[in-house]
Amino acid sequence: MGKSQELYKKAKTLIPGGTQLLSKRPEMFLPNLWPSYYSKAKGCKVWDLDGRKYQDFSYMGIGANILGYADKHVNKAVKKAIDDSSMCTLNAPEEVELADKLCEIHPWADMVRYAKSGGESATIAIRIARASTKKDIVLFCGYHGWHDWYLASNLGDDKNLEGHLLPGLSPLGVPKGLKGTSFPFAYNDKKAFDDLIKKYDGKIATVIMEPLRNTYPDAGFLEHIRKVTKQKNIVLIFDEISAGFRLCLGGSHLIFKVEPDIALFGKAFSNGYPMAAVIGRRSIMEAAQESFISSTYWTDKIGLVAALETIKKYKKNKVEKVLDKNGTMIQNGWEKLAHKNNLNISIMGIKPLSYFSFNYENDKEIKTLFIQEMLKNGFLATTGYYASFAHKSDDINDYLKSVDHVFKLIKKAIKDNNVKELLDSEVCHGGFKRLT
Known part of the structure; x- marks a missing residue:
């Protein structure tokens, strides 16, 4: 002790x-x-x-x-940002620089929004997908944080989240009106996915999933998800918060050559400084302008410069x-x-x-x-x-x-x-x- x-x-x-x-x-x-x-x-x-x-x-x-x-290189960039003031009435130019860099790394993406944590970025992406499609239902695979849209799955069945990293997550405090808006499917289980698509056809706004976590995808699994979501005009979100920047510079989906409509980043890409990003296709991301998504500290400069320096060092080394x-x-x-x-x-x-x-x-x-x-x-x-x-x-x-x-x-x-x-x-x- x-x-x-x-x-x-x-x-x-x-x-x-x-x-x-x-x-x-x-x-x-x-x-x-x-x-x-x-x-x-x-x-x-x-x-x-x-x-x-x-x-x-x-x-x-x-x-x-x-x-x-x-890390001395990331810290040096952050200390300069602090000395120059990490917050201001005006915007940090690094917002544009980082957005440009993330879209360069992921050529399928056109636009970027920022947050400070992975859970926030997932919730922003779900809001954008629902705003874009005018639909409500979310199908998910993997762990995506603590917010209401995710825990709502356990309103219908308290075992729904058991296989998605953490058992025992209670939906206590989540509005009961969200019951029936979020449903899970298991990784590499095409049949479970197809059954949900069939059951909720015409009502699904988005499929959000980790393209990679503990195991690699079976041959054709991610491709099947992509094909079906395209056919049904469902927004496909890849949550890269855990896997991103582990296998390559950027999202793990670049290794598999399967392009989503939106991808989420956090954790590794800013080396310990609070930072998250939602990147996506212009046709979908522009819906963020119609839905109110806004927060003061999403404009903070520290996370931006930390991410830029981390990406630079990652690439160099x-x-x-x-x-x-x-x-x-x-x-x-x-x-x-x-x-x-x-x-x-x-x-x-x-x-x-x-x-x-x-x-x-x-x-x-x-x-x-x-x-x-x-x-x-x-x-x-x-x-x-x-x-x-x-x-x-x-x-x-x-x-x-x-x-x-x-x-x-x-x-x-x-x-x-x-x-x-x-x-x-x-x-x-x-x-x-x-x-x-």
């Missing part, structure tokens, strides 16, 4: 849910022992409030810091190649060390967004033990790894040495049937859960 843990106790009395982001809750990692707060971070190193240093081999700012923490190399080293290391220690795990995810799971009945207990022991060895680690340009080969080798040690300990604990006895905390949470 240290200053971070003590501060989090206070936070839970002042902040509903303890933090602003579910994915940063200490209970998702190591209840009562996770170092909840940082004093500084640089590259892939993080210092807590007690001055303890860790290497971050978990989520690197929940996927935002693709270049690493406090071919960052996607480094992310692939790092992710490959991690996935190969997990596989080799699990085999060496006779542990049953499953590895999944694209190389820059890698995951593994323990294939045992008490998997949550084992996961908690893994997090606990890796923390003792100086690593912020869980069963996921988000690759960063800041992770060097020596860092990865140090991490894998620690994984080897912890896997060995876990195998013995499974054999001795005393995993829970070795835990210094409660078992980690696995989804949305009310804090007490």
Whole structure:
């Protein structure tokens, strides 16, 4: 127990849910022992409030810091923007520069709107699609944030969102009048998609989906979605907030050569500074002028210059190649060390967004033990790894040495049937859960 843990106790009395982001809750990692707060971070190193240093081999700012923490080039651009004033009655010229750059990277797109978070950008895109088509129903596949249009799916069936990243999401507070406006389909399930198209034919405004998350699309899957949405005049939105700028400069859909009508970006493309973008075809995006979509801090200069500098550095250093190399080293290391220690795990995810799971009945207990022991060895680690340009080969080798040690300990604990006895905390949470 240290200053971070003590501060989090206070936070839970002042902040509903303890933090602003579910994915940063200490209970998702190591209840009562996770170092909840940082004093500084640089590259892939993080210092807590007690001055303890860790290497971050978990989520690197929940996927935002693709270049690493406090990147000197991005920070330099941001500091200049601050000195020149990040806010003004007039507009920042970087709005036009970034829009031009995003459309250059994605030649199918003609226009751009900005926001500050992924969830906001998804909601803006849904509004634009509904305004453009004059229809209401949304079909979705994947995770798209916390807003009413998305959680409304659970008004009809509280299991609708179960397979879309987070289980247990309640639609409490979502207007009941939104019931029947949002419906899910599973990734790579063409039949489920076609059944929804048939059932709600003529009423569907948009299909929003992650073109890529944990698995690659089956041959023809994205092409089928694109073909049907074109035939039915349905706006196709690709949510690239998680996958964008991981496999290439821009959206993952560029790899698959399937062009949407709108694409969303956030997280990685501004390296930790609040920024999001909605890019799209002129014929659809112009509907934003008829619907009131407006916010003061969407005009802030900091996110704009951070995105421009991140894109510049990404392109110059071919960052996607480094992310692939790092992710490959991690996935190969997990596989080799699990085999060496006779542990049953499953590895999944694209190389820059890698995951593994323990294939045992008490998997949550084992996961908690893994997090606990890796923390003792100086690593912020869980069963996921988000690759960063800041992770060097020596860092990865140090991490894998620690994984080897912890896997060995876990195998013995499974054999001795005393995993829970070795835990210094409660078992980690696995989804949305009310804090007490």
